[in-house]
Amino acid sequence: MKAEIIAVGTELLLGQILNTNAQYLAQECALLGIDVYFQTVVGDNPARIREALEQAGNRADLVIMTGGLGPTLDDLTKDVLADMTGRKLYLDEATMVKIQELFNSQGLHMVESNSRQANMIEGAEPIPNDTGLAIGLGLVHEETRYLLLPGPPKEMKPMFERYAKHWLSGIMTDELPLHSKMLKFAGIGESTLEHKLFDLIEKQTDPTIAPYAKEGEVTIRLATKAHSEEEAWRKMAEIEEEIRSRVGEHIYAQEDVPIEEVVLAALQSRNQTLTTAESCTGGLLSDLITSVPGRSSVFLGGVVSYSNELKHSMLNVPVETLEGEDAPGAVSPETAEAMVRGLLEKTDCDYAVSVTGVAGPTMSEGKPIGLVYVGVGCKNGDIHIRRLQLPGLRETIKLRAAKSALYELWKLVKSDG
Amino acid sequence: MKAEIIAVGTELLLGQILNTNAQYLAQECALLGIDVYFQTVVGDNPARIREALEQAGNRADLVIMTGGLGPTLDDLTKDVLADMTGRKLYLDEATMVKIQELFNSQGLHMVESNSRQANMIEGAEPIPNDTGLAIGLGLVHEETRYLLLPGPPKEMKPMFERYAKHWLSGIMTDELPLHSKMLKFAGIGESTLEHKLFDLIEKQTDPTIAPYAKEGEVTIRLATKAHSEEEAWRKMAEIEEEIRSRVGEHIYAQEDVPIEEVVLAALQSRNQTLTTAESCTGGLLSDLITSVPGRSSVFLGGVVSYSNELKHSMLNVPVETLEGEDAPGAVSPETAEAMVRGLLEKTDCDYAVSVTGVAGPTMSEGKPIGLVYVGVGCKNGDIHIRRLQLPGLRETIKLRAAKSALYELWKLVKSDG
Structure with a gap:
C-alpha cells in the first residue's frame, strides 16, 4: 500500500515547530508494511490544503493528515476534505457532550467555534481522542483512504496507537495482517542494546527486529505478518526468547508505557x-x-x-x-x-x-x-x-x-x- | 518571494531521522521575508525527485533542496536537476582537490564515486562546504531559483549561514531586506493577547504583527522591510508603543529567551x-x-x-x-x-x-x-x-x-x- 503524509499548519511552514508527527507516522507506517512515498507540509490555507490533498489522493492509496482539526477558523482540514469528496459535515454527539462537559467543569462559557472539533464527515469512521477534544476520522472515498488526526502529538499518537491502527488493519484486507510486539527497555542505552543484539538485527528477515530510542527509553518492536495472532506469537517466540536471554533484565514492559x-x-x-x-x-x-x-x-x-x-x-x-x-x-x-x-x-x-x-x-x-x-x-x-x-x-x-x-x-x- | 523546501532522503520517509533541516530553513526564510508555501519530503528515487522538483519549480520562485549530494549512487539531486534543466554536470576543481587531499591525508584510496560530491551544474554558483565534502549550488533557471544543500545539518547550516544567504540576497535585489523584532510575553495566554490586540492584528499591513505560542509562552514578532535597521526601528516604534500601552506589563524580553x-x-x-x-x-x-x-x-x-x-x-x-x-x-x-x-x-x-x-x-x-x-x-x-x-x-x-x-x-x- 502506497501512502503519503500531509501535515497542516502554518506554524510548521514558519519553522516554529518541528514536524515530529511525520517522523512518528513514517515509523509506524514502516512497521505496518505501508510504503510512504511523499511527506508534505502545507499552511492553514484552504486552496493549498486542497491542492496537496488532491495530489496525494491521486497518487496514493492512503493519505494520512495531521493538524487543522482544532476549534479556530484556521482549522480547515475536515472542511476541505468534505468539500473535495462532496460529503456533508455533521456534529459527533459524544464529542459535543465531552466538550460541553469540560467547559462546564471549568465554569467557562463554551465559545461556539469549539463545536468545530466535533465535526465528522458523512460516511467516515470516528477516531476517538482520549487526550484532547478534536475527534479524528477515517474515510474511504473512491479508491483512496483518508486518515485525519489532530496536530498535537499528545493527542495524535494515542489516537493512532489505540484506534487508527485498528482502522488501518481493516482497510488493508488484501494483505496478511501485521502483528507486532513491543519490548520496552530501561537501564540500557540504545547503542549497548544494539551491540548486544547485533547479530540478530543483522540477519533479521521475519520477524523483523526494530530497535529505536525516544525520550530516554529504548524500545524493540518485533513484527511479522501472519494469519492469526497465535501464528504470529509462535513466529516471534524464538527470537524473543533469545533477546530475553541476553538482555531480559532490562525489559520492564511489553507495551508502549513509560x-x-x-x-x-x-x-x-x-x-x-x-x-x-x-x-x-x-x-x-x-x-x-x-x-x-x-x-x-x-x-x-x-x-x-x-x-x-x-x-x-x-x-x-x-x-x-x-x-x-x-x-x-x-x-x-x-x-x-x-x-x-x-x-x-x-x-x-x-x-x-x-x-x-x-x-x-x-x-x-x-x-x-x-x-x-x-x-x-x-x-x-x-x-x-x-x-x-x-x-x-x-x-x-x-x-x-x-x-x-x-x-x-x-x-x-x-x-x- | 514564494518558496518551497524539498528534503531528499529515504531515511526521512522511513522515519529514521527527523527533518530538522526543514524547520531550520523555514525559520531562516521567515526571517528573510521569504514565504514558504510547501515543504516536501521525497525518497532517493529519480522519478519522484523529478516529480517533486518540477512541481515546486512550477509553483515557486525559489526551491531549496537538502540531501542527495553525497558520494553514493543513491545521491541523485544534482543529476535530476541537471537533467530537468538540460544543463551539463562538471567537476568543481577546488572540491576535487579537497576530496583528494582528505583521502591522501588518511592514506586511503579514493573510490571513484567520491568525485560525485564535486559535481556542479553548468551556469550555477558554487556554495562552498567548509565542514564536509559535498559542494552545494545556487542556480537561476528560467523564472526559478534553485538552492541545493547537503543533508547533514552540520554541513547544511554553516553553508546556509555563510554562503547561501549571500546568494539569496543577490537574487532578491528587487526586495528590501526584512527586519524583525521579538516581544516575549508571560502571564497572558495567546487568546487573551490576540483579543487585546485584535484590531491591530486585523488591520496589520506594514509592519506585520505575528503572535504565536509555544511551550507555555507567547511571542509577538514585528517585521518590516526597510533600507536600514534604523528605518525599520522607526517604522516599528509606533506599533510597539501601542502594544506596550495595552499589554506592556506582560513583556519580559525582546529576544527569544524563556x-x-x-x-x-x-x-x-x-x-x-x-x-x-x-x-x-x-x-x-x-x-x-x-x-x-x-x-x-x-x-x-x-x-x-x-x-x-x-x-x-x-x-x-x-x-x-x-x-x-x-x-x-x-x-x-x-x-x-x-x-x-x-x-x-x-x-x-x-x-x-x-x-x-x-x-x-x-x-x-x-x-x-x-x-x-x-x-x-x-x-x-x-x-x-x-x-x-x-x-x-x-x-x-x-x-x-x-x-x-x-x-x-x-x-x-x-x-x-
Whole structure:
C-alpha cells in the first residue's frame, strides 16, 4: 500500500515547530508494511490544503493528515476534505457532550467555534481522542483512504496507537495482517542494546527486529505478518526468547508505557508510597512521576536539593559528607545514600529514590560530566547505590539520570514483590 | 518571494531521522521575508525527485533542496536537476582537490564515486562546504531559483549561514531586506493577547504583527522591510508603543529567551537566591529552572510537596489549613502563602515561589480543573498570591502554572529592583 503524509499548519511552514508527527507516522507506517512515498507540509490555507490533498489522493492509496482539526477558523482540514469528496459535515454527539462537559467543569462559557472539533464527515469512521477534544476520522472515498488526526502529538499518537491502527488493519484486507510486539527497555542505552543484539538485527528477515530510542527509553518492536495472532506469537517466540536471554533484565514492559507508569502502578496495587530527592535532575524525576495521572496516593512528593544547603537542611545529609577537603562531596555514593536515608527518616514513605550527579555543561567538584549516582531504598530495608556514566548533553543527561533512577526503583520494587 | 523546501532522503520517509533541516530553513526564510508555501519530503528515487522538483519549480520562485549530494549512487539531486534543466554536470576543481587531499591525508584510496560530491551544474554558483565534502549550488533557471544543500545539518547550516544567504540576497535585489523584532510575553495566554490586540492584528499591513505560542509562552514578532535597521526601528516604534500601552506589563524580553532565564539572570546579577514549593506542577517548575545552565548559585532547590503530608512536614503548612471540614484546603490562597512562608523560614533564600492547584484530569477538593494559586515572597517582604483559572489538559495546565509562577516572581523581582 502506497501512502503519503500531509501535515497542516502554518506554524510548521514558519519553522516554529518541528514536524515530529511525520517522523512518528513514517515509523509506524514502516512497521505496518505501508510504503510512504511523499511527506508534505502545507499552511492553514484552504486552496493549498486542497491542492496537496488532491495530489496525494491521486497518487496514493492512503493519505494520512495531521493538524487543522482544532476549534479556530484556521482549522480547515475536515472542511476541505468534505468539500473535495462532496460529503456533508455533521456534529459527533459524544464529542459535543465531552466538550460541553469540560467547559462546564471549568465554569467557562463554551465559545461556539469549539463545536468545530466535533465535526465528522458523512460516511467516515470516528477516531476517538482520549487526550484532547478534536475527534479524528477515517474515510474511504473512491479508491483512496483518508486518515485525519489532530496536530498535537499528545493527542495524535494515542489516537493512532489505540484506534487508527485498528482502522488501518481493516482497510488493508488484501494483505496478511501485521502483528507486532513491543519490548520496552530501561537501564540500557540504545547503542549497548544494539551491540548486544547485533547479530540478530543483522540477519533479521521475519520477524523483523526494530530497535529505536525516544525520550530516554529504548524500545524493540518485533513484527511479522501472519494469519492469526497465535501464528504470529509462535513466529516471534524464538527470537524473543533469545533477546530475553541476553538482555531480559532490562525489559520492564511489553507495551508502549513509560517506566514511571509501570513503577507507580506496582506501588499503587500494594498501597505503597514513594518520595524523591533530586540534585542534578532538578525536578525532572518528580515531573515525570506526576505526569502520570491518578497516582497522587502513591507519590508523596520530594525534595529538589539542588544546593548543598538544602541537601543538609531538608534531607539531613551531613555537612562533612558534602564539604571539606576529604569529603566525598555532593556527587558521591555517600550523598546519594544519605539523601535516601533523609527521605526515609523525614517522611512516612515506603520507597525513596535519590539522584545526584553532574549534568554539565561544566564539571563539578572535579568530577566528569555525566557521572551520576542513583540511590534507592525502602522502609526497614537496605539502600542500594548505582554509579552511572551517562553520555550526552545537559538535557539528555538529566533525562537519562531520571529514567535510570526509575529503573533502579523498579528493580527494587520488583524484587520486593 | 514564494518558496518551497524539498528534503531528499529515504531515511526521512522511513522515519529514521527527523527533518530538522526543514524547520531550520523555514525559520531562516521567515526571517528573510521569504514565504514558504510547501515543504516536501521525497525518497532517493529519480522519478519522484523529478516529480517533486518540477512541481515546486512550477509553483515557486525559489526551491531549496537538502540531501542527495553525497558520494553514493543513491545521491541523485544534482543529476535530476541537471537533467530537468538540460544543463551539463562538471567537476568543481577546488572540491576535487579537497576530496583528494582528505583521502591522501588518511592514506586511503579514493573510490571513484567520491568525485560525485564535486559535481556542479553548468551556469550555477558554487556554495562552498567548509565542514564536509559535498559542494552545494545556487542556480537561476528560467523564472526559478534553485538552492541545493547537503543533508547533514552540520554541513547544511554553516553553508546556509555563510554562503547561501549571500546568494539569496543577490537574487532578491528587487526586495528590501526584512527586519524583525521579538516581544516575549508571560502571564497572558495567546487568546487573551490576540483579543487585546485584535484590531491591530486585523488591520496589520506594514509592519506585520505575528503572535504565536509555544511551550507555555507567547511571542509577538514585528517585521518590516526597510533600507536600514534604523528605518525599520522607526517604522516599528509606533506599533510597539501601542502594544506596550495595552499589554506592556506582560513583556519580559525582546529576544527569544524563556522567562526562567530572565528571572535567573536578574537574581544572579544581584547575588540573590531562590527556592520553590510545588504541588500541582510536580517538579516541572524546578525542572524549567534547572534547565538553564550556569545558575546553580541562584537556585537552592525546592520541595515538591505533592501530598498534604509533605506540605506539612517539609514546609510547615498547618494541618488545619489543609484538612478539615472548614479548612481552606491544599488548593487555596492560604496554602500557597504558607508554602512560601515555609520556604522562607526553612531555607536561607532571598525569594520563594509556590504553586498549588488542580492539574486534572479530575477535580480535587471539589475545586475545578485548572484552578491554580501562585505565591511569591522575599525575605522580610510581603507574600503575594495570584489566583488563576488555566485552560487546557493536565500537561498544559502544569506548564502554564509553572510559567505563571515565573511571571509572578519576575514581577516581584523587578519591583524590588
